[in-house]
Amino acid sequence: MRKSAATLLLALALPFGALAQAPVQYTVAFPNAVHHEARVTVVFAELPAGPLQVRMARSSPGRYALHEFAKNVYDVQATDSKGKTLAVGRPDPYGWDVSGHDGTVRFTYTLFGDRTDGTYAGIDAGHAHLNMPATLAFARGLEQRPAEVKFDTPTGWQVATQLRPDAAKGTYYAPHLQYLMDSPTSLGPQKVRSWQQQGQTIEMSVLHEGTDAELDTYVDWTKKIVQEAGAVFGELPAYDFGRYTFVANYLPQTSGDGMEHRNSTSLTSNRPLRGPGAIDNLGTVSHEFFHAWNVERIRPRDLEPFDFERANMSNSLWFAEGFTQYYGELLLRRAGIYNDADYCQEALGGLVGAMLNSPGAARYSPVQMSQQAPFVDAAAAIDPNNRGNTYLSYYYIGGANALALDMMLRQQHKTTLDAYMRAVWQQHGKTQQNYAPAKPYTLADLQRILGEVSKDTAFAGQFFRQHILGHELPKFEELLAPAGLLVRRARAGQASLVGRLTFNPADSTATLGSTLIGSPLYQAGLDREDVLQKIDGQRLSSAKAVQDLLATHKPGDALPVEYRTRGGLRTAQVTLAEDPTLEVVPYETVKRPVTKAMKKFRADWLGGKAK
Template sequence: MRKSAAPFLLALALPLAALAQAPVQYSLAFPNAVHHEARITVVFAEVPAAGPLQVRMARSSPGRYALHEFAKNVYDVQATDSKGQPLTVTRPDSYGWDVSGHDGTVRFTYTLFGDRTDGTYAGIDQRHAHLNMPATLAYARGLEQRPAEVKFELPTDWQVATQLRPDANGTYYAPHLQYLMDSPTSLGAQQRRTWQTLGRTIEMSVLHEGTAAELDAYVEQSKKVVQEAAAIFGGLPEYDFGRYTFVANYLPQTSSDGMEHRNSTSLTSNRPLRGAGALDNLGTVAHEFFHSWNVERIRPRDLEPFDFERANMSNSLWFAEGFTQYYGELLLRRAGIYTDEQYCQEALNGLVGAMLNSPGAARFSPVQMSQQAPFVDAAAAIDPNNRGNTYLSYYYIGGANALALDLELRQNHKTTLDAYMRAVWQQHGQTQRTYAPANPYTLTDLQRILGEVSKDTAFAGRFFRQHLLGHELPKFDQLLAPAGLLVRRAKAGQASLVARLSFNPADSTATVGSTLVGSPLYQAGLDREDVVRKIDGQRLTSAKALPELLAAHKPGDVLTVEYRTRGGIRTAPVTLAEDPTLEVVTYETARRPVTRAMKKFRAEWLSGKAKSFYPKPQPEDKDVSG
């Protein structure tokens, strides 16, 4: 057992009497918000006398799997006892402080700097504060099971948006540290829209610069997404404090992100709530809301409970994130936000193209891709890597397998992926205990349930063995054909180097990016940072010169490339390939005949389910506040 994890695991075993101990009290003020600072005070009362109090900042964050070392933005640390007397503070490691000599009370105060508004960090300025709690709040080892009370000292025009429970005394409540750290909070001039669906309160609390009409239209589209998601699972979850909150920040200074949480999601984007920006943002709404089932309540055992002091690795992100990626886009189609053609362009092209053209997908399994999350999920490193040839995001490899499984279940087993997700929900998500899943799943559980839903345990074993534990690629051309959808080359017959080259106007050269296994430049021996000087004897006089040159050739033509590598100036013959970009189009677009069976299959797959799920109009599905 790792030393860093031991205190946390011991905390889980505390007797129930520990729950009656004094809550941890937080106070957040923003006297220097213009310079991105918050002043935070934490009061730990009834602290055990034995040894120093070990105060820590999280090193990782729920929904993220890499280390982020949030202590790097903490300074001006002070600690006093109940009488205001200074206490001794030492640094045992890079992310903690040990406080000695206390009288049972420790008042721990620090300054937090935060200037990145997204789902992982803290963004503070004179307009707002968008706070991911692991990046914001210090905690004490051994006190993880105590409730927390949070008070925000706010400018007069700021309001609070959070999944924390508001209490009558102006504070916000979390039952324990896991819930507290899972509760993103937005502070600012909120614009709120609240409605009821299936007896649940849903609210969208938004910071944006657009009009009220734009927000109203955006909320109407979001309502459709919520209804379609509920139809998949047969209802909405029991939200712990009676509501689900979209904590949304669409101000210009924000970074695009979405981060799932138990009763809320953090949505950040600098794109406005109109036009293409609204559509892009709705995709995040759909993806994150689906997470309120998948990964928040339907949770892999290897992520439960989350450990804030280390990188958290899971074998199941292909399911937790990848299947959610599939459903996020599917919800937009079922809600009528996408047409069939848009769904192909916005969703299927990416999944099918990435899966079939990625070298990594052909050599590593979705389970192995999931295990890479601590190295790729917003992880920072400065050394080059070879992920272009070894990695495909678990979002895409999982989403592509979800697509393949859904189509295979529909074609060969008279059931659907919707039915599979409902069964997983019923067995591993519906029952919750102490704000956590009572029965988190394993890979074995997911395979077993697939066998039950398909009524074919041999098929379930084979699918897992070949596609999830193995890396056999789905046959998308065969799987999509019954829906009247065609997989084809988007640029058939066009010659390509299958490489990214950055034009250098200073000397009419082009720098090579990472070369993919099997691509023309890889085969010819060129590598990253090599500089192409001439192709077919010609200088590249502009960024348009290369596509113009290639347009005069066909796949299979051999061109001489002169380039500068680490070994000097060299030349090599390069055989052009056909552009590998794939697209999925409807048979109508491809001008192929579409049968009645194809139309029926496609409609049963892509059409909205909410109307059949709601037996009659829902009078409660309306605004209850503005």
């Protein structure tokens, strides 16, 4: 049979010998979708002798903790090519060994899924949103085989996925397991909008309950984000099948999430495509689309290839996620979705405040925060922890350092973070092979390229020692001043306990959350689960009552606090602190003069770059 040019190119990209291997064939059906079940059948053919080791993934691309997807699999059965029932053993909690086959195993199971987000599977009578590691079993030793997936869907459901469609077969194709597991799929009554960008198709396939007009406006904003992201790197990636898909589910039953993938992203939110919710959703669009370069193609060596059977640790999530966090918000400003004041309030204030007020950021480096991902990235645990004092998300510590580095490059080295990202792209992202980066990067690579772009290897070395391998805090007040932006206390002069209280209306008390190092409550010896009974002789009837009480005092005042701890009733003197919340505001807001140089600096930084 004559091969098309696309098929020939795909064949050349596969590992030697892969063409001779029978594809793994999946069928996903929904006979009981109303009860959140799918029935999945997998055919493994041309197998060598011996037991077949079938497994469910334990982790998922873009997620770093263990999620144990096998817990939602049951009614497992296996037969051979003649329909003979095969013995299925359970060697561990994560999979099944099938023995006695004749070279073919037909493996069937029921999957339960009722969480629509980027990690799990969400199935109901109206739609299915499938993250593949949570959905499809695989066999050890067959990871390089291509896969074909058939979705047996109810009438009216369409398929949104980065898998390559094969209209003749009615199936969807993946070249190997890594690509299959990286391909989220949405099934339902899709509304599709597509456009051409640099000779490639960008499409948004959406499930939502709003109007077509709302969707059209949302897509118009998305187009601007796509253009601004492409301007950072000077080009779009070469999408493997010439297409990038926003796989979007904006239904009331969904959980808020965004998950990057090689030629698509999974977007889930219960916020509608109108009003403030639309802006929040666009922030996720912006962040996840930037990942098409940073982390999908510009990829750290310690995540390549992704291991589906263990937690994946990386030293570089401060760059992969944190620098993307910075750009996700910056692109909203450059696209005109934010103005300067919005950008300061919605993005900069959060980054700067988190960095400067976090006890963890003053103790541990971005590299060390990245290494914590298997414990914090949607990881489940029931024991208390002390992360309030030891941890700051790699999103925030990385994003804050991206902001600081951008300011340093612009002020001291006559270049920009954009130029740095383009250089990393050219050296470690643009060239791909077998649907993966040809040269995944290391920390040393990132430092070396910073030296090249800044033309100052001493600066690059110092920045990494102090701010990436170390934990020195940037001087944001100085760094943002040339842009005419002020870092200040949001509630200057206001007294605060600097603590998290959960109020108990039944007896007008409040239970403490974990107390932060250096805070008034920590200094006074109070800790998590202590119950405050009175402050300055007054009962704690509500948050407003506490705020009203604190409003009559100033920072430095000492108040008696009666509380119940594990050792019994206690009284302590608590010295109030100034509310530490920080904000970033344009000089215009506080009627400070804005010079021409400041306006130019700000415009060069925040202005749109798309032609």
